[in-house]
Amino acid sequence: MVDAFFFVGLPYLAIVICVAGCIWRSRYDQFSMSARSSQFLEDGKLLFGSLPWHVGIITILLGHLVVAVVPRVWSSLMVIPAVLFGVEALGVCCSLLAIAGLSALIVRRITDARVQAVTTTMDLVVVVLLMAQIVIGLLSSITFRYGAAWSAGTVVPYFWGILTLQPEMAHVTGFPMLFKLHIIGAWVLIALVPFTRLMHVLAVPLGYIFRAPQLVLWNNPRRRREAVDATARAESRRDFIKGAVGIAGASGLLALGVSEKVVTYFKGPDPDPEAESALLQKKLERLQQTAEERQLELERQRVEMILVARYIELDAAKGKYFIDYAMAPGLAFKGKNGLPLLISAKCTHLGCTVGSQVNAEGQIMCPCHVSYFNIVTGQPNPGAPAKLPLPHLAWALVDPSGNVVASGLPGGEVEGTPSPELLAQCSLYITKPRHSA
Amino acid sequence: MNSRAALLIVLAAASVPHRAIAYPEFQAFVAKSSGRTVNCAMCHANSDGPEGTGPGQIGHLNAAELERLGRARSALQPGQAVESPILNAFGNHIIKSIGKEKFVELKVSPAHLADLLPPDSDLDHDGIPDVREYLDGTLPINHNDGNPLLLFRHNFRTNLVAIALTLAATVCGVWGLGHLLHGFATASRIKDTED
Amino acid sequence: MNLPEIIKNSEAYVAERFPVEKMSYSAMVVKKEVPVHRLSWAYYMGGLALFFFGVQMVTGLLLLFYYQPTVSDAHASVEFITDHVPGGSLVRNMHAWASSMMIAAVMVHLLTAFAMKAFAKPREITWVTGVVLLGITFGLGFTGYLLPWHQVAVNATKIGLQSVQEVGQYLPGAMAEWPRIVKETIQGEAAVGQATLSRFFALHVIILPLAMMATLGLHLLSVQLHGMSRGIDGPPKRQEKFFPTFFIKDLTVWGFAFIILFVIALCVPFESLYSYPLFEPFNPKGSTPDGIKPEWYFYFLYYPLELLPFWVILVGSTVLGAVLMGTPWIFQNTSRKTLQILTVLAALYLFVMTVFGEQIYHMFKG
Numbered sequence: 001m002v003d004a005f006f007f008v009g010l011p012y013l014a015i016v017i018c019v020a021g022c023i024w025r026s027r028y029d030q031f032s033m034s035a036r037s038s039q040f041l042e043d044g045k046l047l048f049g050s051l052p053w054h055v056g057i058i059t060i061l062l063g064h065l066v067v068a069v070v071p072r073v074w075s076s077l078m079v080i081p082a083v084l085f086g087v088e089a090l091g092v093c094c095s096l097l098a099i100a101g102l103s104a105l106i107v108r109r110i111t112d113a114r115v116q117a118v119t120t121t122m123d124l125v126v127v128v129l130l131m132a133q134i135v136i137g138l139l140s141s142i143t144f145r146y147g148a149a150w151s152a153g154t155v156v157p158y159f160w161g162i163l164t165l166q167p168e169m170a171h172v173t174g175f176p177m178l179f180k181l182h183i184i185g186a187w188v189l190i191a192l193v194p195f196t197r198l199m200h201v202l203a204v205p206l207g208y209i210f211r212a213p214q215l216v217l218w219n220n221p222r223r224r225r226e227a228v229d230a231t232a233r234a235e236s237r238r239d240f241i242k243g244a245v246g247i248a249g250a251s252g253l254l255a256l257g258v259s260e261k262v263v264t265y266f267k268g269p270d271p272d273p274e275a276e277s278a279l280l281q282k283k284l285e286r287l288q289q290t291a292e293e294r295q296l297e298l299e300r301q302r303v304e305m306i307l308v309a310r311y312i313e314l315d316a317a318k319g320k321y322f323i324d325y326a327m328a329p330g331l332a333f334k335g336k337n338g339l340p341l342l343i344s345a346k347c348t349h350l351g352c353t354v355g356s357q358v359n360a361e362g363q364i365m366c367p368c369h370v371s372y373f374n375i376v377t378g379q380p381n382p383g384a385p386a387k388l389p390l391p392h393l394a395w396a397l398v399d400p401s402g403n404v405v406a407s408g409l410p411g412g413e414v415e416g417t418p419s420p421e422l423l424a425q426c427s428l429y430i431t432k433p434r435h436s437a
Numbered sequence: 438m439n440s441r442a443a444l445l446i447v448l449a450a451a452s453v454p455h456r457a458i459a460y461p462e463f464q465a466f467v468a469k470s471s472g473r474t475v476n477c478a479m480c481h482a483n484s485d486g487p488e489g490t491g492p493g494q495i496g497h498l499n500a501a502e503l504e505r506l507g508r509a510r511s512a513l514q515p516g517q518a519v520e521s522p523i524l525n526a527f528g529n530h531i532i533k534s535i536g537k538e539k540f541v542e543l544k545v546s547p548a549h550l551a552d553l554l555p556p557d558s559d560l561d562h563d564g565i566p567d568v569r570e571y572l573d574g575t576l577p578i579n580h581n582d583g584n585p586l587l588l589f590r591h592n593f594r595t596n597l598v599a600i601a602l603t604l605a606a607t608v609c610g611v612w613g614l615g616h617l618l619h620g621f622a623t624a625s626r627i628k629d630t631e632d
Numbered sequence: 633m634n635l636p637e638i639i640k641n642s643e644a645y646v647a648e649r650f651p652v653e654k655m656s657y658s659a660m661v662v663k664k665e666v667p668v669h670r671l672s673w674a675y676y677m678g679g680l681a682l683f684f685f686g687v688q689m690v691t692g693l694l695l696l697f698y699y700q701p702t703v704s705d706a707h708a709s710v711e712f713i714t715d716h717v718p719g720g721s722l723v724r725n726m727h728a729w730a731s732s733m734m735i736a737a738v739m740v741h742l743l744t745a746f747a748m749k750a751f752a753k754p755r756e757i758t759w760v761t762g763v764v765l766l767g768i769t770f771g772l773g774f775t776g777y778l779l780p781w782h783q784v785a786v787n788a789t790k791i792g793l794q795s796v797q798e799v800g801q802y803l804p805g806a807m808a809e810w811p812r813i814v815k816e817t818i819q820g821e822a823a824v825g826q827a828t829l830s831r832f833f834a835l836h837v838i839i840l841p842l843a844m845m846a847t848l849g850l851h852l853l854s855v856q857l858h859g860m861s862r863g864i865d866g867p868p869k870r871q872e873k874f875f876p877t878f879f880i881k882d883l884t885v886w887g888f889a890f891i892i893l894f895v896i897a898l899c900v901p902f903e904s905l906y907s908y909p910l911f912e913p914f915n916p917k918g919s920t921p922d923g924i925k926p927e928w929y930f931y932f933l934y935y936p937l938e939l940l941p942f943w944v945i946l947v948g949s950t951v952l953g954a955v956l957m958g959t960p961w962i963f964q965n966t967s968r969k970t971l972q973i974l975t976v977l978a979a980l981y982l983f984v985m986t987v988f989g990e991q992i993y994h995m996f997k998g
Binding site: 229232233235236237238239240242243244245246247248249250251253254256257285 | 492599602603605606607609610611612613614615616617618619620621623624626627630
Binding site: 261262264265266267268269271275279282283286287289290293323326327328329349350351352353366367369370385 | 694697698702703704705707708712716717718719720723787790791794795798822823913916920921922924938997
């Protein structure tokens with residue numbers, strides 16, 4: 001019975017009073033439809049009370065409004081943990097801000113004589129009720145957490161039930177006392193709207209944000225001089241507020257969009273085992289490649305002869321790459337006389353690696369700046385960017401029992417003439433260049 | 438190292454008759470039609486092609502991989518899910534879509550490969566179908582590679598929310614910072630005139 | 633001239649360039665004014681370059697958390713950043729795109745400052761530090777190009793360093809060896825390898841940025857001390873306050889630049905502009921792939937290098953460097969009209985070589 005009064009009777013009573021009262025007041029007492037300004041009487045403490053209070057309470061009311069109007073969209077957003085935490089934290093911060101602001105306003109109203117003079121009883125009632133309402137709201141949101149998520153399925157249907165004349169109080173009768181008080185307080189405040197300064201929410205002065213500041217001053221020469229200063233000061237204050245709002249908005253958006261990404265960036269990826277092993281595999285292969293290069297380097301420091309290929313692998317038209325004693329690439333061909341032809345593949349122009357395919361003119365090409373080198377003479381084509389010939393390299397042919405059967409020097413001198421049958425069994429080596437003293 | 442070298446020599450000898458298994462016709466066609474540099478990595482696991490001892494080359498395969506290679510090579514008809522160890526996802530996709538037999542026939546007209554591949558398939562999900570990437574000479578399995586304009590269009594669409602939010606944050610920030618500085622300048626001017 | 637006189641003169645010289653009485657918040661920020669005229673847009677270019685430098689610092693520091701400067705791991709770590717680290721590809725693309733945008737902004741800044749005769753007395757120091765900054769910026773571009781250790785990076789670096797050695801053929805006697813020694817000192821060993829990577833990493837991440845910040849400090853200090861140069865011959869339409877009016881406009885330009893950078897970095901991977909084989913890990917045993925080119929901002933030097941004999945480029949770039957350094961004294965009596973014509977010619981050359989360089993190259997080389 002008591003629940004029925006508070007959650008069905010009171011709401012309709014409040015709505016009827018609010019609507020009828022507002023219509024009456026806007027018709028018969030139009031000029032009172034504002035929060036009577038007291039800025040004229042006391043300008044110092046007002047900013048520190050009014051601004052936080054309004055920023056806090058407007059944000060919170062907007063949150064209440066959005067969840068009531070588009071509960072589905074809201075719920076779909078609240079599924080994301082980061083957003084839910086963000087919204088809850090924002091709610092708590094804004095209620096604290098509103099409480100701080102309202103406290104400052106109460107202190108100002110009580111301590112300043114000039115403000116006290118224009119304070120009505122209703123003002124005090126409203127202020128106390130608002131304070132109670134917001135404290136209860138804060139307490140209930142802390143005690144029964146994640147209200148941002150669950151309210152969409154409970155309070156919102158109750159609210160729409162009231163509005164569509166199908167009240168279903170079962171949605172809320174099971175709530176804890178604290179939360180019930182919050183709902184009751186809301187209806188009481190709605191009922192009070194037409195009789196108090198709360199009426200000003202129906203006449204939101206949006207134009208204030210965009211128009212130039214206006215100052216009300218006593219009209220005498222001294223005050224007029226001061227007015228210039230005061231206008232500048234008001235302007236700068238507005239700039240600060242706009243700046244704070246803009247930066248707060250930007251950092252809010254950043255916090256929403258970037259903070260999580262920054263954390264995950266530093267935290268690093270969370271690969272599944274398969275991706276991780278593929279990654280490790282790749283790194284290992286690269287390491288092995290590097291190790292092989294190091295080994296080649298060491299080999300060239302220590303060994304007199306290095307295996308290039310088996311003789312039968314050599315081809316007249318396509319060279320075989322190897323690494324020479326200077327750790328530069330070289331190419332091995334089968335020459336016209338059937339003996340190996342070894343030439344450096346490091347372009348004498350800018351050091352690119354020359355291609356291995358021999359063209360019809362018996363030349364290999366460097367892809368970087370298109371120089372053609374004759375593989376027999378090593379000479380670049382006339383007009384090529386490269387001016388110097390590719391040097392030939394010293395080689396040796398070794399038979400299966402380990403004897404050197406033929407060798408060649410860079411100058412083209414060849415020692416030994418093995419038979420073709422023996423050649424086919426030989427392996428090709430490069431020999432360490434002798435340092436001319 | 439020695440056994441590897443021995444294996445290599447055996448394989449090199451064994452692979453001589455198989456020289457035709459790499460298909461440079463396609464590479465030559467793509468390089469010519471797109472004007473981009475192209476290498477074997479478009480379809481193969483190794484950018485130097487299937488022959489050799491490097492990762493993804495024939496000389497590097499273990500027994501299980503060799504068996505898969507054999508199965509892939511005998512997938513003459515389309516529709517078989519092949520997993521050739523020497524091909525990359527796009528190479529396997531080609532064999533699966535048109536079959537090995539048809540593919541070998543296409544050697545004389547590589548341009549027709551684009552007509553036969555499924556037109557909507559997009560292996561790297563970068564918004565550019567594989568067929569288009571094949572003709573453009575970009576890598577169909579790398580979502581960072583593709584025609585820059587097409588990539589821009591696709592990425593712009595998928596990231597619209599992020600872009601809108603960043604735009605809002607930037608506008609908000611610049612607007613706020615501007616007013617803050619303005620307010621700061623006015624305040625210090627007032628202070629100066631008072632002094 | 634005797635010693636005391638020289639000291640006195642140089643004291644006066646420095647005092648004129650760094651007027652101590654102006655080193656105050658009120659003179660450098662509150663009272664500074666910016667002329668408004670048809671070339672006013674050029675005043676934003678330096679700020680834009682500064683903004684992109686800031687972006688480079690932030691994104692570069694972020695990349696530093698994952699990049700590994702070793703021959704075996706560099707390429708894999710860069711791939712890891714692009715493919716696996718959340719947001720890594722955005723950070724890396726921003727770093728790549730912002731470097732190009734920074735260089736573009738720096739080039740336009742240099743050209744406009746020249747056209748507006750912003751180097752005239754007492755702004756010589758500003759100009760000279762600016763030229764040094766230009767050199768450091770190009771140095772950052774060159775050293776940064778190597779770090780991913782892919783084909784195009786290593787081969788382009790090889791070519792770049794080899795051209796240092798090429799200078800040797802024009803030097804007499806024992807001096808002919810010096811360029812090779814310089815090259816090997818830079819790359820740390822006989823060929824481009826791990827030592828080169830370590831050195832370029834140190835240069836790119838610590839030494840050049842520190843040098844940049846120090847020079848930038850001097851540059852900005854002298855800009856604020858002397859104010860914006862008037863820029864045109866006649867009187868400007870009006871003056872506007874540097875703080876806050878101009879500074880807020882500067883911020884707005886930065887906001888635009890950020891959005892453009894962000895959208896491009898998010899939507900166009902920098903790698904998509906090049907052929908994919910260029911981005912495979914560097915393979916010292918394979919052949920060099922086709923299409924090795926430096927970054928676009930070296931085209932103005934690269935294509936002439938391909939077309940003309942090396943000594944022409946060598947003489948040309950030495951003269952250009954000397955002229956750039958000596959601009960405040962060489963052009964001190966030149967009229968703005970002449971300077972503007974010179975600037976248009978230079979801009980035309982840069983534009984044509986950067987955009988049509990390849991076509992020109994093919995036209996001459998077939």
